[in-house]
Amino acid sequence: MSRLVVLAGPTAVGKGTLLRAVLDRNPDIWVSVSATTRPARPGEQDGIHYHFVSDERFDELIEQDGLLEWATVHGKHRYGTPRAGVDEALQAGRPAVLEIDLDGVRQVKQTMPDALFVFVLPPSWEELVSRLEGRGTEDEAERMRRLATARDELMAIDEFDETVINDDLDTAVAELERLITQAR
Template identity: 75%
Template sequence: MGRLVVLAGPTAVGKGTLLKALLERHPEVWVSVSATTRPARPGERDGEDYHFVSDERFDALVSDDGLLEWATVHGKHRYGTPRQPVLDAVAAGRPAVLEIDLDGVRQVRTTMPEAHFVFVAPPSWEELVRRLEGRGTESEAERERRLTTARQEMAAINEFDEVVVNDDLDAALERLEGIVLEAR
């Protein structure tokens, strides 16, 4: 069996950057592609970045127990992890990673308590705000919504097995790499 690592952390903390770098070093690592009801951002590709689905399709996945976890994120769009690809990757012995929100973490902890839960933290609140503003991909209202969610996520840091502070990308990547590949 492979190891399932569940990764979470506030918006703009660098989860995606860490995962991209991890996959460049270790293409054998399987990363789940979430389904979402939000529209694609410029440059995102369906099936690669996310599975962009309608509200009706998302409802069907929920009712058919096709999602390992799902939640409404930032009070607006729904995200979820398709169940079967996760089970297949773990059964095949691949190191597997889910990048999900706090509600999803809590659901996976109930359904797959053997998973390893990792929180990616910013070096400071001020740095998190700077990174979010620097992305320039969200409106002011969306940034405020995301920061409200980030405060709730930071308050739940003790619910995780490990914390990786993303203050230096190389050091954070090395730490995450060790966690994900530990079971091999």
Template identity: 70%
Template structure:
């Protein structure tokens, strides 16, 4: 049986970028697909990018204990990690990775304390701010909210087993891949 690896870190640290690059360089590492109640964006494929479910189905999944973790995001959208596919891959010995937020990582830690928890950190606060502003996808108020949240998230680094600094994409991807491979 493999050991689950949970990757978390503050907003704009590059979790998605690292995981996308990891999927290309290490297709043998399985990355979980989250369920969400939001509608698909153009180009998103059900079961590949997310499992798109109704509010009623999400409620059923929560009540049945089918999610390792879940959260409400922006008030009306919910996201969660389906437990079944994770447990199946782990039982098969497949290296498994969850890319989630700090709240989700804490929930997984409560239900799967033997997982390896990896914190993806920015090289500096200034670089994190630069990345967030550089995305250009948030309003000023949203950026300020995300930066306030990021300060709290950065303070949680001690809750994690390992820290990978995302100062160079290739180096960060290699470090995460190494941790997943050796987490068995």
């Protein structure tokens, strides 16, 4: 069995960018596709970017113990990790990664304490704000909500086994790749 790697960090820190770069170099790594109650953004596809589900279906998954973790993110929508895919990947010996929020990390620590918990840090607070504003996918109220959450997340850094600073992309990708492949 492989060791699960749990990746977290504040909004707009570049978790997805880093993970995509690692996957380009290591296509055997399995990454969980989260379920969410939020609507799809332009270009997102169900089953690829997320499993877009209704509130009722999400409730069923919780009741059936079908989620490894779940949380309400930014006080608005729920996200969760379907348990079956994680179990299958680990049992097959594949490197497996979850990209989740802090509440989800805390739940996984309860059910899978042997996982490797990795926190992605921005080079500075100012850079994090700039990256979030540069995405252009959230209105001002949503940006403020996400930045408030980011402050709380940054204060929880001691809950993680490893940190990766996303300052230089190549360096950060290499460090994340090393951590994931060593967890095999």
